[in-house]
Amino acid sequence: xxxxxxxxxxxxxxxxxxxxxxxxxxxxxxxxxxxxxxxxxxxxxxxxxxxxxxxxxxxxxxxxxxxxxxxxxxxxxxxxxxxxxxxxxxxxxxxxxxx
Amino acid sequence: xxxxxxxxxxxxxxxxxxxxxxxxxxxxxxxxxxxxxxxxxxxxxxxxxxxxxxxxxxxxxxxxxxxxxxxxxxxxxxxxxxxxxxxxxxxxxxxxxxxxxxxxxxxxxxxxxxxxxxxxxxxxxxxxxxxxxxxxxxxxxxxxxxxxxxxxxxxxxxxxxxxxxxxxxxxxxxxxxxxxxxxxxxxxxxxxxxxxxxxxxxxxxxxxxxxxxxxxxxxxxxxxxxxxxxxxxxxxxxxxxxxxxxxxxxxxxxxxxxxxxxxxx
Numbered sequence: 314x315x316x317x318x319x320x321x322x323x324x325x326x327x328x329x330x331x332x333x334x335x336x337x338x339x340x341x342x343x344x345x346x347x348x349x350x351x352x353x354x355x356x357x358x359x360x361x362x363x364x365x366x367x368x369x370x371x372x373x374x375x376x377x378x379x380x381x382x383x384x385x386x387x388x389x390x391x392x393x394x395x396x397x398x399x400x401x402x403x404x405x406x407x408x409x410x411x412x
Numbered sequence: 413x414x415x416x417x418x419x420x421x422x423x424x425x426x427x428x429x430x431x432x433x434x435x436x437x438x439x440x441x442x443x444x445x446x447x448x449x450x451x452x453x454x455x456x457x458x459x460x461x462x463x464x465x466x467x468x469x470x471x472x473x474x475x476x477x478x479x480x481x482x483x484x485x486x487x488x489x490x491x492x493x494x495x496x497x498x499x500x501x502x503x504x505x506x507x508x509x510x511x512x513x514x515x516x517x518x519x520x521x522x523x524x525x526x527x528x529x530x531x532x533x534x535x536x537x538x539x540x541x542x543x544x545x546x547x548x549x550x551x552x553x554x555x556x557x558x559x560x561x562x563x564x565x566x567x568x569x570x571x572x573x574x575x576x577x578x579x580x581x582x583x584x585x586x587x588x589x590x591x592x593x594x595x596x597x598x599x600x601x602x603x604x605x606x607x608x609x610x611x612x613x614x615x616x617x618x619x620x621x622x623x624x625x626x627x628x629x630x631x632x633x634x635x636x637x638x639x640x641x642x643x644x645x646x647x648x649x650x651x652x653x654x655x656x657x658x659x660x661x662x663x664x665x666x667x668x669x670x671x672x673x674x675x676x677x
Contacts, residue, residue, distance in 0.1 A: 333435075334432075334439065335435070335438070338439065348443065349450075350443065350447050350451065351439035351447050351450065351451055351454065352436075352447075352451045352452070352453050352454020353454060355428075355436045355439070355454065356454045356457055356458060356464075358432065359428060359466065362466065363463065363464045363466075363467070
């Protein structure tokens, strides 16, 4: 995954708690400044569900929210730590204080 | 605008549309025409990755991947047959012909590995037979008509060009329809009649299909480019086979995820 990868963005949006599709995209817009296209957003949701990184909550009708599974939380944390390491090293090479 | 978005959403696979279709449509409606390219890319992506579609069980995902493998194999067989029968760029004998025979053998082996197995019950056999008859009746009837016409006195030299073209088109349409309908038999019968192969066997089958389409595609494309002047049909078929290799590569990645999940269960 990469920082701008749709799947990572969806996992980040869900880190605060369960959301439905539209709310996930709104959270991503707040994070990156732009919404994901519908094909990218729901493609990412389908793929994450197939990998069991997210799961739907029952009994909420058509707008069923989804939440991170424990595996999803673990994968997201690993990805973010890897990204942070890369960002840290890159900023240090540029002579910029990462903090 | 919403009519276009709704029409595009209908192009998604059924399983995806039932789970996410209404929400995709709402999002596309809100985003307007600018979302259409992303939507089209999403539809293509979803068709190329059946393992990702919402499923009730891992076995359902494996069955979909198996069907995808058969579809790829039949498409590769169709393309190879097309270039061989329509005066392709390959010489009548020599190393390249041997390579193409090897590719055909690999394709058949790949089909044998990825094909879902019928359950050993009378009910499963009956269901499978019923679906086969339903799906293959039209291409079989069309193909049989063409064969009957050709063997019943249509003289290739004396017949009008329109009739010859119609007979030829009928033959290729029959083969093409057959290639489309055979995978639909497996999607139609469902889990009651067939079981998917084990993920490891499925993976070996897709690898075999990838090797066959890559070798065949490279051979045909190379011969097409080396011929006196570009051989257009051969080049198109070669590129088509290489694209099928890319499809196999995507399927292998999906299978790796399935195997990873199976190992965590």
